Amino acid sequence: MRFTLRQLEYFIAAGETGSITQAAERVSISQPSVSTAISQLEKELNVQLFIRHHAQGLSLTPVGRTLLAEAKQLLEQAETLYSVATEASDDIRGQLNVGCLTTLAPMVLPELALAFTSAFPGTTIRPHVDHQETILNGLRSAAIDVAVTYDLSIPEDIKFQPLVELPAHALFGENHPLARRSSVGLEELSELPLVFLDLPLSSEYFQALFMAEGLTPNIGYRFAHPDVIRTMVANGFGYTLANVTPRSDAALDGRKVVRVRLSGNHRPMTLGVASLKSLRQSRLAEAFKAHARSFISSAYVPGMVAPATAPK
Known part of the structure; x- marks a missing residue:
């Protein structure tokens, strides 16, 4: 056997993502290294694993799809060797x-x-x-x-x-009138535009905080990316609710955000x-x-x- 487990790993990443670029990101290696590994594997096995589409990524050949399943099984077995060795040693x-x-x-x-x-x-x-x-x-x-x-x-x-x-708190831009408060209640916040974290289950948690007090939030913006929310808040588009408390009080654009405690008893x-x-x-x-x-x-x-x- 003159191919390596590393070549199989790169082949699997390319096969599952359909892209040399995404495969390189997944395995944290350069794109030329992924391409070279796949070419070497094709040469060693004497098969074509992929159809290369100019500017549109890769698609597996029929034999490539079969070998992808086998390669994944082989890597899993190799990982098992480490697990067994770990279990048997200190x-x-x-x-x-x-x-x-x-x-x-x-x-x-x-x-x-x-x-x-x-x-x-x-x-x-x-x-x-x-x-x-x-x-x-x-x-x-x-x-x-x-x-x-x-x-x-x-x-x-x-x-x-x-x-x-981690208790929930409100987050404001430093120039927001409520940023200077020691605490703020959900009733007061419910009328203000909320920059909302729109992720599965997380969104349900934050809406439930309002529902528990018979309130409905005024959702002004929805984003699935916390850094976008933080920057929007820092620039005065509204407030947000969060449980995380980063050590930095700056958004990615350098503007400051201020954390204010939520008054009342809320589920953390x-x-x-x-x-x-x-x-x-x-x-x-x-x-x-x-x-x-x-x-x-x-x-x-x-x-x-x-x-x-x-x-x-």
Whole structure:
């Protein structure tokens, strides 16, 4: 056998994305490296794996589709070798697929992953960032081993271990009249334009805060990207509600945002780690969950102002 597992990995990425560019982004390597690996694999196997469409990506040939399924199975078997070796030794090593909610990932995931791989040098973290439904489905399909997420509609087949509660708050541009308040109520906010986080389950959570008080928010804008929302708020298009508390008080354009406490008793979001109940967790996955439990608490949350240290 004169092809490598790495070549198979690049072939799978290209086959699943239909694009050399997207495949290169997925495996964090240059586009020429992906193209070269695929060409070498085609030469070694003496088959054409893809039809190249000028400026329109790739499509698998019939034999390419067959070999894609076989290659994925072969890589899964190779990963199993690492898992078996890890289980039989004292070393924690191997690759872990870690899911993370879109709104949490920029703050929590990089520092958490770096601290883990520094503590266990034989490990690597492959991040999967998406909204809640996709993350839960990833756990069910074993595409994700463990996830860092919120307690948003956690189903019976998912095990969720809470780490820290993050209360909701209002966010304003620094020149907004309410930005100088120590707290603000939902009744007062309900008349103002809301720059709304339009993500599955997250949107339901924020609307439920209003519904619990018999109110309806005045949604002025809807976005699925937290950074867009933050910049819109900083520029005075309205306010938003959030649970995350970034250490930086600036939006991406440099304008300042101000966090104001919500008055009243509102359900917080609980940040925690999730895994599939029916799947026996590897020592690698268990080590990561233990690391998360020791790393995240009310006194410290990576990338955020922790609840215990936030102004009351």
